Amino acid sequence: MASRAKVRGGEKQQQSLSLGRETVEELEKEAERRGLNKSQLADLLLNGQLTQSADKPTIISIMSYKGGVAKTTTSTCLAVCLSELGYKVLVIDMDGQGNVSQSLGVYDPRSEEACIADVLYQATPSSPRMSLSEVMRTTDYENVFCVPSNFRFADADTRLKAEIAGGVDTRLLYAIEDLIDETARSGERKFDYIIIDCGPRLDMTTTNAIVALEAGNNASHIIIPIKVDGYAIAGLSQTIDTINRTARERRRLPQHWKILQTMIERNTSAYKYGCQMMKEAIPNAEYFNTKIEKSTVVPEASLAMEPLIKYDPNSKPAISYRLLAQEIEEMNA
Template identity: 30%
Template sequence: MVRIAIANQKGGVGKTTTAINMATALAATGWKVLLIDLDPQGNASTGLGLTQGDRVNSSYDLLINDVPLADCINQTKVPGLEIVPATVDLSGAEVELVGFEERTHRLKKALDSADNGRWDICLIDCPPSLGLLTLNAMVAVESLMVPLQCEFFALEGLSQLLQTVERIRARFNRQLSVMGVVLTMYDRRNKLTEQVSDDVRACLGDVVFDTVIPRNVRLSEAPSHGLPALIYDYRCSGSVAYIDLARELIGRLPDRKVAA
């Protein structure tokens, strides 16, 4: 099973929107997808139509209470897409994890002990911080996808994230790499957007995905209906962009798809 964390310590850059719609796009291609909501806000869970009552066992139980992964799974409205939801309990997990041995490896152990043949790919929606939850995600995966909003401070935040990746690679996970940076909230009418895009591509080259995610009202509306944008309005520019991004992501993946 391929494991990818969707991470950026800055909030409001499109992590959850990317997680939901990439998971949906991959499931639509026939991949069996697991999405782990590791953000205490639980927006990925809400955006896929899960109510609070649906979340019997959550990512908190997976990390803190040693509940097996299989018992934390919820089905979604998207065929081929399953989710480990998040609840508000996860907001206290950062403090509780400090008391555990190997606190940075809790998620990795949970995934390693599960039936990985059940899924082709696991996406993890990380919180907007570089705390223990995000650290657990980075230790558990091989690759990162980094959504980057096209704004003035984008490169500064990205530099901090890349430094963190290097530290984690050195201490905890030598396999960790940045699979790609995806430019989000892209507005071709804004000169600053073009300037940030040019700067990021000049710095990182091929690491940046060719596909950009535009500012799009339908992407913002879809979560309020408990649906991915690809189902809410598959013809909108945001949905089309995520389909293109999924295709580009598949081209960067190792040949480790389990199911035919």
């Protein structure tokens, strides 16, 4: 099914609005969280940029310019942990290496089956783009579904930039909106969470993952995993710049992002010094309370091609990921 074309726009109109006390208090909290004054937030609300909807999923894009910071581990663990809490979860693999797809058991390196590439651009000039539901696969984990990736997605950035048709940065956004509409029409249970795992690069695929958050509810956000060292801090700045640049180009409010510290060695001087460096480099950064400690069980789970949360559910990192899932659940409260 080809993605539908959409046109949005319209002139800004002066509007007046009478708000109750509870609504004003909620606006104040939201303005503080986003670093805005109330009038700025109200303007965005009136223009449809902060529309609340219980029918929308929470979309989480997991991205970092730096590799080796546990993006795949975070994506798979969160998916399984949220499903254990009773939620229906879709994982979209946006990395040509297909690590998330391998971990969830839906990747065959010898296969040329449909994947996320077929959703975002035409595989051949004569083949139309496919819908997420056509590419989506079930996994061995209850209520966890996956849109896989494979080697065919490796040149996605080049393929997207080469397409003549405009709006290539909204391909994933519209595909998710189509999936939401399709699920509603069919009467199936909606997805509560959609997790987008990005590759270690900042390109058109990453831009799609940022823009796609517009299809979600107000708890939708970007998770930036970071191993606290000098190289990762430099990559963090580039990731944040990409988020802000995407917002400027679309004339929208930057998407909400939070930092997740991974592979930490809590009592080392290097970790403490790195934390201080990060505070100085990104003084207004927001962090998850949960931190993922370094453990040999993480590479072991990777070698076994299983989600860490299933490979060793009683390990310290697995327990931390359950706490992270609860922290994310609370963001929807």
